[in-house]
Amino acid sequence: MFKQIQHYKSDPIESLFDRLAADVNPAKIDLGIGVYRDYSGKVPVMQAVRRAEQQLFERDLSKSYLSPLGNTAYCEDIEKLTLGVDHPILREGRIVSAQTPGAGSALRAGAELVNSLNPDSELWASQPIWGHQLEFFDKVGIKINHYRYYDQLNSVLDFDGMLEDLKGMRPNDIFLVHGCCHNPTGQDLNLQQWQELANIVNQTGALPFVDIAYQGFGEGIEEDVAGPRLFAENVPQMLLTVSSSKSFGIYRERAGILSVIVASDDGTDIESVRLKLRDTVRQLYFMAPDHGAAVVHEILSTPELEQLWRQELDEIRLHIIEMRRLLRLAIEKANPDFDAEFIEHQHGMFSCLPITAEEQELMEQKHHIYMLPNARMNVAAMNSKQSAILAEVFAEVRAAR
Ligand SMILES: Cc1ncc(COP(=O)(O)O)c(C=O)c1O
Known part of the structure; x- marks a missing residue:
């Protein structure tokens, strides 16, 4: 059986981590x-998470099965945190959610759900996009289309290109859009642009799938979801996934939601x-782990812990x-003719360095600087010494052009 798996090719993100691990240069x-x-280079565990875990540990909790829909109290908390307690969708009871093992599983489950209802649905994803996201759809057999989103070499949003491409969506096609802190570019949409996207959805009959993985990493917990909230009010139906991996720093605990928001007037x-x-979800993975969701629920239902988490x-x-x-300053210091303002106005952990794939390869081979495809840099993982090296x-690289 397994003999046939030979010279199996690693995917570009996994192979980067393999190359990184194999590189013995201490300056990599x-x-x-x-x-x-954090400043010391650690991936910290939040105090709010620690205290919630302690509270859960001290309480005599059951480890019995939950439903495949997971921790429903957590789902309600996240619906409110993301959409806002007064959102019409919540008031009108137009949402059902499952707690999933992170947003990754929610994307996969969403793809399965749509494909089972309409096998002709195609996906429309931004160019560029976080690479793993596409496999969740591709492996279900969904055809992938890209819409223009970001002009990497000029470090600007290509909103006109985006609108033009999205006009090609057909009814029931899936329009995948990041709610905030776009991965990999950090380039977000303003409220007017969200409104224009809602108009395109209404014109084409596409089904939006909004992916929110970094709420609170951009301008603030409320500010980061203002666009998705407005958008959700102006489209008839949509899928939504929200990850708790980053916002609560519980990456390996696997907690997120998949929500289906249904139309109010089509008899659903x-x-x-x-x-x-x-x-x-049961047919995919049976049931999600509960610990991360229980921790988040404990935080969001204990005012003192919620305040600590917000802080x-x-x-x-x-x-x-x-x-x-600091990165902007370092880049402009080493490149006095270059405007790196985009790094400051973009949001979240990532930005893309405006270089070509060949230049990125050279930076890796010659200088041991490892970035994801599209020269995605994790700005949040960089110390000041590293920013200075990167800038130099x-x-x-620019001088050699
Ligand atoms: C945009 C986006 N969606 C979803 C995910 C998956 O998150 P999770 O860890 O919750 O599966 C990520 C993770 O990097 C992401 O960047």
Whole structure:
């Protein structure tokens, strides 16, 4: 059986981590992995998480099975945190959610759900995009289309290109869009642009799938989801996934939601949608782990812990903003003719260095600087020495053009 698996080719993200691990140069710089690091370079566990874990440990909790829909109290918390307690979708009861093992599984489950209802649905994903995201759809057999999103060499959003491409969506095609802190570019949409996207969805009949993985990493917990909230009010139906991996720093615990938001006026039976969602996730992985979701619920239902978490998330956000400022300064110092303002106005952990794939390869081979495809740098993982080296190498690359 397994003999046929030979010379199996690793995917580009996994192979980067393999090359990085194999590089014995002590000066190598890892800008790849998408985790937040504090000033000491550690991936910290939030105090709010520690205290919630302690509270859960001291309480006599059961480890019995939950439903495949997972921790429903957690789902309700995240729906409110993301959409806002007064959002019409919540008031009108137009949402059903499953707690999933992170947003990754939610994307896969969402792909399965749509494909089972309409095998002709195609995906529309931004160019560039976080590479792993596409496999969740591709492996279900969904055809992938790209819409223009970001002009990497000029470091600007290509909104006109985006609108033009999205006009090609057909009814029931999936329009995948990042809610905030776009991965990999850090380039977000403003409120007017979200409104224009809602108009395109209404014109084409596409089904939006909004992916929010970094709430609180950009401008603030509320600010980061203002666009998705407005968008959700102006489209008839959509899928939503929210990850707790980054916002609560619980990456390996695997907690997120997949929500189906249904139309109010087309006769959809929301209870049937709930059962279909339950069956879809059960058939994929049976049931999600509970610990991460239980921790998040404990935080969001204990006012003191919620306040502590908000404070800690704000500190993370401010640290990222400071790292962005320092990187911009370092790049402009080493490249006096270059405007690196984009690094400051972009959001979240990532930005793309405006270089070609060949230049990125050279930076890796000659200077041991490792970045994800599209020269995605994790700005939040960089210390000041590394920013200075990166800036110098960038100057060298530009000089050789
Ligand atoms: C945009 C986006 N969506 C989803 C995910 C997956 O997150 P999770 O760890 O919750 O599976 C990521 C992780 O990097 C991401 O960047």
